[in-house]
Amino acid sequence: MTQQTNKTANSKSIQALFGGTFDPIHYGHLLPVEALAKQVGLQQVVLLPNHVPPHRPQPEATVQKRLAMIKLAIKNNPLFSIDTRELKRKTPSYTVETLLSFRQQIGRQKPLAFIIGQDSLLSISTWFDWQKILDFCHLLVCARPGYSTYFSTPSMQQWLKNHQVHEPEILSDKPFGAIYLTDTPLLNISATEIRERKRDRKSCKDILPPAVLRYIDKHHLYQNCL
Incomplete structure (x- = not known):
């Protein structure tokens, strides 16, 4: 990651x-996040x-192939970058541990946000040490x-x-602790659907x-059989 050249x-x-898991990365990952970035004013x-991953089956594609696909998907898109710290772990990737790692890197005062889907929010109480995430x-x-939204x-x-919070400006005024429900496009795309289409020789264009x-x-x- 680049160092800040203008701290102010x-x-x-x-x-x-x-x-x-990005197995594989697809428009259902990219397009809502691009819309979110415009709403909230994210630069990267x-x-x-x-x-x-602790909450789902293990990826079908290897680490190297998933990483290669991510690089291809975000090439020439300056909004996105990649951090591989979770790929280096041999143990499950717990979100709270990754967030702690980032906090140790950037300090306690810089605003940090974690993007999730509505489905993940509704199941967040099943996550490891979930009560600490907003810390x-x-x-x-x-x-x-x-x-559901409830x-x-x-x-x-x-x-x-x-x-x-209901105003995105609040997110940059404090380093952590807020939840913002974004108005992003509803794209019904999943990696499971892509894998099924490939097995059935259907188009994924x-x-x-x-x-x-x-x-x-x-x-x-x-392309393997189920």
């Missing part, structure tokens, strides 16, 4: 992180590919088709109410960046 100008800019979003960052929540328990709904699709075809990814 950049001290309030929000550093945003977006994690996932750091992509954090997981090595051992390190803000949560920026992208809408997901078919998911928690199933009053206590979690109250937790959201206690931390939710509408849901994958062209360079990523070419890479998948070249390396014959996601």
